[in-house]
Amino acid sequence: MEDDPLISIVIPVFNASRYLSFTLDSVLAQTYKKFEVIVVDDGSTDDSGKIEKQYELKDKRICIVQQENHGPASARNTGIRYANAGLITFMDSDDVIGPQYIEHLLMPFHDNGIDISITDIMEFRDNGLIRVDLNRIGNKSRQKGFMDNLSGSEALGKMLYQRDIDPSACAKMYRIQLFDDVRFPDNQLYEDFVTTVQLFSKTSRIAHLSYTDYYYRIRNGSRQRSHYTHRNMDLIKALYKINDLVINQYPNLLPALKSKYLSAAFNLIMKMDNQDLKKYSCDQIILWNIIKRNRKAVFFDSKARPRARLAALFSVFGLRLVSIVYSWYEHYKYC
Known part of the structure; x- marks a missing residue:
């Protein structure tokens, strides 16, 4: 690979006028300068279009693509079609990236065997509170600048x-050839989960960097934090879709898949309030059976x-105890 290849950055936008300037400013502040920004406006009805036009006039590396509202998956797929680079990365329109995001993600690709590079994610709220990933506390092997060279299976x-x-499409850089026969599924929540699994299964080597260069905004009304609806069962459907792939290609990962099933079912049940538990009683039964299984x-x-x-363990004693423990955890995890 050439020393300074072009990088495509795809940003789907839908009614993101409150945050879009912060997002684009973080992109334009990159230490690595050879990139194109493909902003796919997915039918915004607020002032996002005006902001996009201002930035397009300010920097010729920014390209605006307009389409009717079809959701973030469709917008990402449109961005893939418009990409001119051999390497591609995705952002959400309310997130921000550190100034060395591209520089760090690009480093492993000078080794021609790498197909995907990954940086760590830090969550933050509008009020500035930061969520520290508790999984990494005390993990000495994840010191800053360390790189894990992983197989797709690992x-x-x-x-x-x-x-x-994280299964998100963001905070990763991909060789664009991986998308020759892979696209994000339209009209589904958690649309990037299945796609990330498919992409991992196509590669033999993935570089996971211990830099934290991607900052994921948690805001009121976001799909990840909203109340439960039946569409949230798309997460379980996504797990069903990868069953055969895991069984046939990675049977050693069946325990990991069981762990993901259990965590997904718990997370969805915990989204339900008392009214949801009555309204979506069939979903609750399905989720609780997944937990018990x-x-x-x-x-x-x-x-x-x-x-x-x-x-x-707590599930053995019933849903009420699990709900109490979960509520306590949600209250204190940002403290």
């Missing part, structure tokens, strides 16, 4: 166990996260 295992690697395996799995093993 990276997938870390992702399913929810250790260090996998809790024994997860509790005895030494590779599973301590939180997952504790949740498996």
